[in-house]
Amino acid sequence: MNIYLTFDYELFFGSNTGTVQKCLIEPTNQFLEMADKYGVKAVFFVDIGYLSRLQELQNDHPALKKDYNLVAEHLNEIKSKGHDLQLHIHPHWEDAKFENGKWQLKVEGRYKLSDFPKDKAAEIIEKYANLLNSVRGSIADTFRAGGWCIQPFDHIREALFQAGVRKDSSVFPGAHFEAGEYSFDFRKAPDKDEYRFNSDVCVEEPGDFKEFPISSKRYSPWFYWRLYILGRLNPTDHKMLGDGNFIPQPGRKKSVLSGFTWNHLSCDGYYASVLDSTLVHMERSGRKNMVIIGHPKSFTRYSLKKMDEFLRLNHEKHQFVTFSEQNENH
Numbered sequence: 294m295n296i297y298l299t300f301d302y303e304l305f306f307g308s309n310t311g312t313v314q315k316c317l318i319e320p321t322n323q324f325l326e327m328a329d330k331y332g333v334k335a336v337f338f339v340d341i342g343y344l345s346r347l348q349e350l351q352n353d354h355p356a357l358k359k360d361y362n363l364v365a366e367h368l369n370e371i372k373s374k375g376h377d378l379q380l381h382i383h384p385h386w387e388d389a390k391f392e393n394g395k396w397q398l399k400v401e402g403r404y405k406l407s408d409f410p411k412d413k414a415a416e417i418i419e420k421y422a423n424l425l426n427s428v429r430g431s432i433a434d435t436f437r438a439g440g441w442c443i444q445p446f447d448h449i450r451e452a453l454f455q456a457g458v459r460k461d462s463s464v465f466p467g468a469h470f471e472a473g474e475y476s477f478d479f480r481k482a483p484d485k486d487e488y489r490f491n492s493d494v495c496v497e498e499p500g501d502f503k504e505f506p507i508s509s510k511r512y513s514p515w516f517y518w519r520l521y522i523l524g525r526l527n528p529t530d531h532k533m534l535g536d537g538n539f540i541p542q543p544g545r546k547k548s549v550l551s552g553f554t555w556n557h558l559s560c561d562g563y564y565a566s567v568l569d570s571t572l573v574h575m576e577r578s579g580r581k582n583m584v585i586i587g588h589p590k591s592f593t594r595y596s597l598k599k600m601d602e603f604l605r606l607n608h609e610k611h612q613f614v615t616f617s618e619q620n621e622n623h
């Protein structure tokens with residue numbers, strides 16, 4: 294199996310973004326140590342709009358200058374250890390304000406690239422891709438949409454192509470969620486290891502782009518009941534390491550607790566409990582790629598322990614691969 298360990302490297306976007314130290318540096322470094330121990334490489338989808346905004350505002354706020362330096366150095370460190378930095382876009386950073394020592398994020402009506410006119414979305418993509426490429430020292434060719442909101446793909450297709458993007462990993466087949474700022478519908482996406490597409494991420498056809506879907510899984514309501522109950526019973530192991538809060542997902546808690554739902558295969562929090570059993574199941578079904586998503590901000594002591602177990606058991610049996618290294622081998 295080719296295992297893609299992919300992390301969205303970002304703060305929170307709710308009323309409290311959390312800090313660079315707790316959401317990015319500390320949890321990521323715990324993973325980096327583990328990755329070194331097992332010789333495993335991962336993909337970091339960098340929320341590069343954040344770095345861009347830090348760069349723009351750093352001279353007005355000493356706190357942001359400090360954060361800019363911390364994040365820029367951290368990205369260099371991740372890169373120097375051989376991990377892959379790829380493009381993740383949360384466009385609301387574009388006009389984010391920093392007031393009274395806090396980010397004031399307005400995500401309403403600007404959470405998705407499709408919330409912006411096509412030319413403005415193209416401008417954001419170009420600007421963010423250029424910045425990430427300067428950090429990488431080469432062209433990032435893989436995209437993951439912020440909040441998985443990649444539809445309608447046609448709205449951003451041309452700009453991504455111009456920026457050098459040829460691969461995507463935003464889709465997780467079977468899932469859909471339309472509430473609050475979220476809007477994605479992957480119920481019709483091909484349930485394959487990889488596929489080509491052109492103007493619609495859910496339609497397999499010859500085209501300029503290749504999708505590497507995030508592995509998805511149908512979760513029972515019992516899974517979520519356990520997740521919520523364990524969080525209450527044992528907060529030390531199950532509390533997120535990040536110190537911010539999420540933007541609201543209206544109705545989501547009720548829907549996951551009341552019926553079966555599709556969600557991604559994740560190494561965040563309690564989701565990490567099913568990594569191993571899912572790998573066995575996917576192998577039996579003849580799958581070739583397993584794409585795991587994670588967010589350093591959502592790691593818990595429990596998930597780090599599970600991830601360590603997962604890497605220990607599988608780093609020799611399977612290949613942990615990245616998108617950049619895949620290009621070198623072709």
Ligand SMILES: [Zn+2]
Nearest residue numbers: 301303439440
């Ligand atoms: Zn994100």
